Amino acid sequence: MRLYIYHHCPFCLRAVMVANYKDIDHETVFLLNDDAETGQRLIGAKQVPILEKDDGSAMAESLDIARYLATLGNEQRIIRDGGDSQPFSQAYDGASHSISALFYPRALALGLPEFMCDDACHYFRVKKESALGMSFDQAMRESGQHLQIVQGMINSLPAPQLPSDHSHSISWDDLLIFPTLRNLSMVEGLNFPPHLMHYLNEIDSLCGAGLYFDQAL
Template sequence: MKLYYYDHCPFCVRAKMVAGYKQVPVEYIVLLNDDSETCMRLVHKKQVPILEFDDGSAMVESLDIAHKFDEIGEKSRVVSPATDIQKKVTDELSEVSSDINALLFPRNVKASLPEFATKSAIEYFQGKKEKNLGKSFDQAMAETAEHKKKVEDKLATLSFHPDNTNENLSWDDVMIFPTLRNLTIVKDIKMPQRLQDYVKHISALTGIQLYYDRAL
């Protein structure tokens, strides 16, 4: 099996979390951000993650792929059921989604991520995301302090108090961790200690790398 993904993509992180935790033998392939051809060949639309099976068939939708990995992975490594906290936390984070995007999008292309290894891949992403933001990446970077404060204020009051000693991944984690992980690309972003411990704990549990070493 092959999993095609982007490193910065939170939906891809969902699938990779379960694959890593459940010890699924899968080949990971990073696509260039402007590689439409591979996506169209496999699933007839530009979308990641894509799971390609050995018989050449393929599937999309991050949670469907994550559940497939749960089904075929190591049975002794249980993914705990979701709770009501998942929606509460994702709703709270969505209140500052425009600020999160303004922090993440320009840093994604500056942090030497593999999906942006070519100029054309960077230009493709930047053109789309600047329209999404309604501002240039340069402007978003210049406004870092403003966006960072709004996100930090939200993190400080987030309704999430994880048990960082639990060695079982949960479906709550699959939904909550990707955004917090991606925020580690923002240099010196302030998270409550419980959230700092959480992202490190889930990173160790799943093999998903954090961005502290390339934060901007």
């Protein structure tokens, strides 16, 4: 089976987390950001993630893919019930513009596999600059004010439940909590309290998602 994703995409990361956690044999395919043909061919839309099954059928929607993958692979790797993600979702929503202003230009600058050609970079820049209402250059110049807002948001977050407190298992909440924090690890100067660093490292160890601290800009 094949999982079509973008490396930076928080929705794609949900599917990646479950596939890796459940030890599912699969091929990861990084689509270029301007590739519309693959999505149209598989699901009739330019959208990721996409799971192409061994029988040739394909499915979309990150949580639907995650739920399907959860039925496969290592039966010992259970996914616990959720229900504690709301404080995180509310905090992310409250700082969403500043999160995006920090994240989008850095995602492009890191040279991720979905940005391996000029057309893909241009497509992403035009789309996200329109969403932000500012250029990436302006967003980078104004990083200080956005970092202050996001740092305050991070400092307000409660301690997520650690996998190590639950027999080294992840929960459905982690699919909603982890991706935003992981993407913010690409922001230099953003400080994660110890309880969040422990959480990030434990989830990364179980799910092989990869953190960006070593590449932070």
